[in-house]
Amino acid sequence: MLLIDGEMEMSKRVMVVDDSKTMRDMVSFTLKREGYEVVEAEDGIRATEVSGVGIFDLVITDVNMPRKDGITLTKELRMKPQFRSTPILILTTEADATKKAAGKAAGATGWIVKPFDPDQLLSVVKRVCR
Amino acid sequence: MNDFEQFRQTFFEECDELLQRFEDVATTLQPEGNDSETLNELFRAVHSIKAGAGAFKLDRLVVYAHELEDFLDQVRGDLIGLQADGPALIIQSGDVLRELVENAQSGQEAPDGLESVTLEKLRQLNPKKAIEVTPVAVVENAEATRTSYEIYFRPFRSMYETANEPQLLFEALSDLGDINIHIDTSKVVELSKLDPMESYFSWNIELCSDCSVEDITAVFEFVEDDCELTIKAKTISEADAEEIVKSSSVDDKSPDGAQVIVGKSAKPETERAKPQLGSIRVDLEKVDQLVNMVGELVIAQAMALESISSEIGIAQVNQLQALEDLTMRTRQLQEGVMAIRMQPIKALFSRFPRLVRDLSTKLEKDVTLILEGEATEVDKTIIEELSDPLTHMIRNCMDHGIEMPEDRVQAGKKAQGTVRLSAEQRNGRILIRVSDDGRGLDPDKVVARAIQQGLIAEGDELTKEDIEMMIFRPGFSTASAVSDVSGRGVGMDVVRRNIQKLGGRITLDSKKGHGSCFTLALPLTLAVLDGMLVATAGERYVIPLSSIVETVCPAPSQIKQMPDGGQVLSLRGNTIRLVDLCGCMGLSRKGLTEPLRKLAVIVETEFGRQVGIVVDELLGQQQVVIKSLETNYYNIPGVAGSAILGDGRVRLILDVDGLVTMTPKPSLSNFDKGQAIEAENQFQANATRGQSR
Amino acid sequence: MNQSQMESDFSQDADRATEAPSPPRQYVSFTVGDACYAVDIMSVREIKGWADITSLPNQPDYVRGVLNLRGAVLPIIDLKCRLGETMTDPTQRHVIVIVSINERQIGLLVDAVSDILIVEDDQIKPVPETNVKKDADVFTGFLTEKDQMVAMLDLENLLVSQIREFDGSDIPTNQ
Numbered sequence: 001m002l003l004i005d006g007e008m009e010m011s012k013r014v015m016v017v018d019d020s021k022t023m024r025d026m027v028s029f030t031l032k033r034e035g036y037e038v039v040e041a042e043d044g045i046r047a048t049e050v051s052g053v054g055i056f057d058l059v060i061t062d063v064n065m066p067r068k069d070g071i072t073l074t075k076e077l078r079m080k081p082q083f084r085s086t087p088i089l090i091l092t093t094e095a096d097a098t099k100k101a102a103g104k105a106a107g108a109t110g111w112i113v114k115p116f117d118p119d120q121l122l123s124v125v126k127r128v129c130r
Numbered sequence: 131m132n133d134f135e136q137f138r139q140t141f142f143e144e145c146d147e148l149l150q151r152f153e154d155v156a157t158t159l160q161p162e163g164n165d166s167e168t169l170n171e172l173f174r175a176v177h178s179i180k181a182g183a184g185a186f187k188l189d190r191l192v193v194y195a196h197e198l199e200d201f202l203d204q205v206r207g208d209l210i211g212l213q214a215d216g217p218a219l220i221i222q223s224g225d226v227l228r229e230l231v232e233n234a235q236s237g238q239e240a241p242d243g244l245e246s247v248t249l250e251k252l253r254q255l256n257p258k259k260a261i262e263v264t265p266v267a268v269v270e271n272a273e274a275t276r277t278s279y280e281i282y283f284r285p286f287r288s289m290y291e292t293a294n295e296p297q298l299l300f301e302a303l304s305d306l307g308d309i310n311i312h313i314d315t316s317k318v319v320e321l322s323k324l325d326p327m328e329s330y331f332s333w334n335i336e337l338c339s340d341c342s343v344e345d346i347t348a349v350f351e352f353v354e355d356d357c358e359l360t361i362k363a364k365t366i367s368e369a370d371a372e373e374i375v376k377s378s379s380v381d382d383k384s385p386d387g388a389q390v391i392v393g394k395s396a397k398p399e400t401e402r403a404k405p406q407l408g409s410i411r412v413d414l415e416k417v418d419q420l421v422n423m424v425g426e427l428v429i430a431q432a433m434a435l436e437s438i439s440s441e442i443g444i445a446q447v448n449q450l451q452a453l454e455d456l457t458m459r460t461r462q463l464q465e466g467v468m469a470i471r472m473q474p475i476k477a478l479f480s481r482f483p484r485l486v487r488d489l490s491t492k493l494e495k496d497v498t499l500i501l502e503g504e505a506t507e508v509d510k511t512i513i514e515e516l517s518d519p520l521t522h523m524i525r526n527c528m529d530h531g532i533e534m535p536e537d538r539v540q541a542g543k544k545a546q547g548t549v550r551l552s553a554e555q556r557n558g559r560i561l562i563r564v565s566d567d568g569r570g571l572d573p574d575k576v577v578a579r580a581i582q583q584g585l586i587a588e589g590d591e592l593t594k595e596d597i598e599m600m601i602f603r604p605g606f607s608t609a610s611a612v613s614d615v616s617g618r619g620v621g622m623d624v625v626r627r628n629i630q631k632l633g634g635r636i637t638l639d640s641k642k643g644h645g646s647c648f649t650l651a652l653p654l655t656l657a658v659l660d661g662m663l664v665a666t667a668g669e670r671y672v673i674p675l676s677s678i679v680e681t682v683c684p685a686p687s688q689i690k691q692m693p694d695g696g697q698v699l700s701l702r703g704n705t706i707r708l709v710d711l712c713g714c715m716g717l718s719r720k721g722l723t724e725p726l727r728k729l730a731v732i733v734e735t736e737f738g739r740q741v742g743i744v745v746d747e748l749l750g751q752q753q754v755v756i757k758s759l760e761t762n763y764y765n766i767p768g769v770a771g772s773a774i775l776g777d778g779r780v781r782l783i784l785d786v787d788g789l790v791t792m793t794p795k796p797s798l799s800n801f802d803k804g805q806a807i808e809a810e811n812q813f814q815a816n817a818t819r820g821q822s823r
Numbered sequence: 824m825n826q827s828q829m830e831s832d833f834s835q836d837a838d839r840a841t842e843a844p845s846p847p848r849q850y851v852s853f854t855v856g857d858a859c860y861a862v863d864i865m866s867v868r869e870i871k872g873w874a875d876i877t878s879l880p881n882q883p884d885y886v887r888g889v890l891n892l893r894g895a896v897l898p899i900i901d902l903k904c905r906l907g908e909t910m911t912d913p914t915q916r917h918v919i920v921i922v923s924i925n926e927r928q929i930g931l932l933v934d935a936v937s938d939i940l941i942v943e944d945d946q947i948k949p950v951p952e953t954n955v956k957k958d959a960d961v962f963t964g965f966l967t968e969k970d971q972m973v974a975m976l977d978l979e980n981l982l983v984s985q986i987r988e989f990d991g992s993d994i995p996t997n998q
Contacts, residue, residue: 110351761896
C-alpha cells in the first residue's frame with residue numbers, strides 16, 4: 001500500500017472497512033467520484049494494520065466482519081491518539097436502536113443505514129467530515 | 131441506483147462465494163454445541179447478501195434474507211436452540227436462498243411460495259415473532275409552509291469524544307433553509323481552570339425553512355444523546371405560534387447500561403474447524419495493472435538487451451551472462467505474474483454435472499458426464515468467456531449427439547451415453563475437448579443441408595475437414611426443428627467467433643455412428659501473443675501464430691493468375707487464394723527489389739477457409755505484448771492491434787479475417803491504371819461473394 | 824468499430840468542447856511552416872523529438888503512423904498536412920507535441936515549439952470570416968503575439984473532422 005505520511009494532500013483520505021467486496025466497491029466508487037482518496041480494508045484486522053500507516057480523515061466501517069468486527073475496531077481506534085478526533089461511521093442494516101447505541105458507546109461518530117444510495121452516503125459523510 | 135448497477139456482477143460473484151461458504155459451514159452444524167464462530171459465519175454470510183440485495187432493490191431476496199438473518203442472529207445469541215432437525219433446516223434455507231439469488235441474478239421471478247415453507251419452519255423454532263423491517267417513517271409536512279425555528283443547542287463533552295463537529299451540523303442545517311447562528315460563550319471559564327476536553331459553548335440558531343421538525347432532528351440524529359437540543363417553531367403567519375419543545379435530557383454520562391452488543395464477537399482469532407486455505411482476494415484491476423507493468427518491463431528489458439548486445443563482443447563473457455540472467459529472470463517474473471490470473475478450470479466445469487443431470491431427465495436420455503483435467507489452470511477471462519460456449523456445446527451433445535437409449539441399444543451401444551469434458555495444457559496452449567459417443571455427424575445430411583443453403587454447389591468435392599467445418603457456418607443447423615434445449619439462433623458460428631476473440635481455434639472431429647469431439651485450442655495468456663514476424667516491401671508485421679497453419683515457398687508453377695487479377699496457390703490438390711499483404715497495406719514497392727521467390731503464410735480464417743498471405747520474408751517467432759490501437763486511435767481494417775518489439779518499434783498485428791476481406795490495391799508497377807481499376811472491381815465482387823474460384 | 828459509431832463517439836466529445844472560460848490561461852505555441860499555432864497547456868502532456876514512426880495502412884496522409892512512447896502506442900498527426908498544406912519532411916529537428924484529448928493521447932508533428940503564452944480571454948479574437956485558407960472550425964480564435972498571429976487550435980474538432988473524412992472506401996492514393 002502506498003500511503004505517504006506527512007504529505008499535505010488536499011483531498012481527504014477515507015478508510016473503508018467491510019468484508020463485502022460489493023459494499024467496498026460501491027462506497028469507494030461514490031467517495032472517489034467526490035474527490036476523496038479511499039483506502040480499503042476487508043476486516044478489522046486489516047483495518048488496524050492500515051491505520052498505522054497514514055493519516056485518515058474519516059473511517060467508514062461495517063459492523064459484522066470476521067476476525068475483528070466494527071465495534072471492536074471503533075473502540076480500538078478511539079484509543080489511538082491519531083484517531084481520537086477522526087470521524088468514524090458504522091454501517092448498519094437496520095434503523096435499530098441497540099446497534100446504533102452499541103456503536104455510539106464504542107465511540108462511533110454516527111452511522112449509515114444500508115441500503116443507501118450515493119446521495120445518502122454523501123450527505124452523512126458531509127455531516128461528520130469536512 | 132443506476133450508479134451502483136455496475137457492481138451487480140461483483141455482488142453476484144460475492145453471493146456465489148458467500149452461498150458456497152454458507153453451504154460448507156452449514157453441513158458441519160450439530161443440533162447443539164456449535165462453535166460460535168460457525169454460527170457467526172452463517173449469520174455474516176446472510177447479512178452480507180441482504181445488504182447487497184437491498185442496495186440493488188431485490189426486495190424478495192431482502193425480505194427472505196432478513197428473516198433468515200434474524201433467525202441466525204438469535205441462534206448465535208443463544209436465544210434459539212437448534213433441535214434435532216435444526217441443521218437440516220438451515221441447509222435447506224441455504225438452498226432456498228441460493229435459488230432466490232439465482233433468480234434475482236437472471237432477472238426471473240422465482241416461483242410463488244418458494245420460501246414460505248422454510249420460513250414457516252424457521253418461525254416455528256423462533257419463540258419471538260420475527261422482527262419486521264420497518265422503513266424509517268418519513269414524516270412530511272402537511273403543507274410546505276415556511277416556518278421559523280428557534281433552536282437551542284448545547285453539546286456535552288461526550289459529543290466531541292465521538293468526533294462530531296458543531297460546524298458540520300450547522301452546515302447541514304443551512305442546507306435546510308436560511309440560518310442565523312449566535313454563539314453563547316458565557317459559560318467559558320478562565321484559562322487556568324479550562325478543561326480542554328470540556329464543552330463550554332452553546333448556540334442559538336434561527337432557521338427559516340419549509341422543512342419539518344423531523345428534518346431538523348435528523349441533522350442532530352447522531353448526537354441527540356450527547357447534547358441539549360430544543361426546537362421551537364413558529365409559522366410565519368404568526369396567527370398560531372406553535373411551540374414544539376424537543377429536548378434530550380440525558381446528562382453527559384456515557385450510557386454504559388445500553389451495552390447490548392449484538393452477536394458474539396468473542397475471540398478475534400479462533401480455531402476454525404475447517405482450515406482456511408492461504409489465499410487473499412485481490413482486485414482484478416490491480417492484477418491487470420501488474421500484468422501490464424510486467425509486460426512493459428519485458429519490453430524495456432528486451433530493448434535494453436538489444437541496444438547493449440550490439441556493443442558486446444564474445445570477449446565480455448561476464449556481461450553476456452549477466453544479460454542472459456536478466457532475460458531469464460524477467461521471463462520468469464512474467465510467467466509468475468501471468469500465473470496470478472490463472473485459476474483451475476474446475477470453476478468453469480463445476481456447473482456442468484448439474485446441467486447434464488437436468489437435461490438427462492428432461493430429454494429422457496441416460497447420460498453420464500466425465501470431467502478430466504479440472505485442475506488445469508487457465509486465465510480468469512477464459513473461464514468467464516467460455517462459460518456460454520461450453521454450455522451451448524454440451525447442450526448440443528445432449529440434444530443432437532446422444533441418441534435415445536433404445537436407439538443406442540439397437541445400434542449396439544450401451545444404453546448410457548457419455549459426454550466427456552477435458553482440459554489439458556500442451557505446447558503453451560490450453561486444449562479443451564467436448565466429446566460424446568453419440569451419433570456423430572452424418573456427412574450426407576451435412577452436404578445436403580449445405581447445398582440447400584447455397585453454401586456449396588452440387589458435385590463439389592469436400593474433404594472430411596470441409597464437412598466438419600460446415601457446421602460453423604452461420605445459421606447452419608441439421609436439426610429439422612430447433613429444440614428449446616439448444617436454443618434458437620445461437621449457432622456454432624457464434625461459439626467459434628467467441629473462441630477466436632480469445633485468440634483460439636475450434637475444430638471438430640466426428641465419425642458417423644460413433645460420436646463427435648470438439649477441440650478448443652486457446653492461448654495460455656491473453657495480454658501476450660505468440661506471433662510470427664514477417665516482412666513485406668520494407669515493412670514488418672506480426673501474424674498471430676494461432677492462425678497460422680503452415681508457410682510455404684511456392685514454385686512459380688504452383689501459382690496461377692486469375693482473370694480478375696488475383697492469384698491462387700495450388701497446394702496438395704487444394705486451391706488457396708493468395709492475398710498480397712503489400713497491396714492490402716497500401717505499400718509501394720517503388721525503389722525496392724522484389725524477392726525472387728515470395729512466401730505464402732497459410733492461415734485459417736473465420737470460416738475455416740485457408741488463405742495464403744504473401745510476404746517477402748519470415749523473420750521468426752516472437753512473443754509480443756499486445757497494445758490495442760483503439761486506446762488512442764481507432765480500429766483499422768486488417769489490423770488486430772499493435773505490438774512493441776524488442777527494438778522499440780511498433781509493429782502492427784494483422785487481423786487475418788479482416789485482411790482477407792479487404793480490397794488490396796494491386797501493385798501499380800505491374801498493371802497500367804486502367805487494368806488496375808478493372809481488376810479491383812472484379813476483386814471486390816469476388817470478395818463479397820466470399821469465394822474464390 | 825464502424826464509422827457511425829466513431830462519429831457518434833466523437834460528436835459527443837465535440838459538443839463538450841465549448842466551455843465558459845474565466846481566468847487567464849496558458850497556451851503552448853508552436854510553428855508549422857510559416858504559421859504559428861497554440862493549444863491549451865492543459866492538453867499538452869509532453870514534447871518529444873522526432874522518432875521512428877510505424878505507418879498505418881490506408882489512412883489519410885496526415886496520419887503519419889504510430890509511435891512508441893514508453894510502452895504506449897500513439898498516433899502521430901502531421902499538423903501541416905492536416906491543415907491543408909504539404910506534408911512535413913521530418914528531420915531530427917522536428918518536434919512532436921503529445922496532447923491528451925478525452926483520454927486519448929495523440930502526437931502532433933510540428934516544426935518547433937515557440938513559447939508558453941499567458942493569455943486573458945479578452946485578448947483572444949474570433950476567427951475572421953475571410954480566412955478561407957484554413958478550415959475555420961478547427962480554430963477557437965486567434966491572437967497577436969509580438970506581431971505574429973497565433974491561431975488557437977480546437978483539438979477536438981481537429982479530430983472530429985478527421986473522422987468524417989475517414990471512411991473505409993475513401994482511401995487516398997499513396998503515390
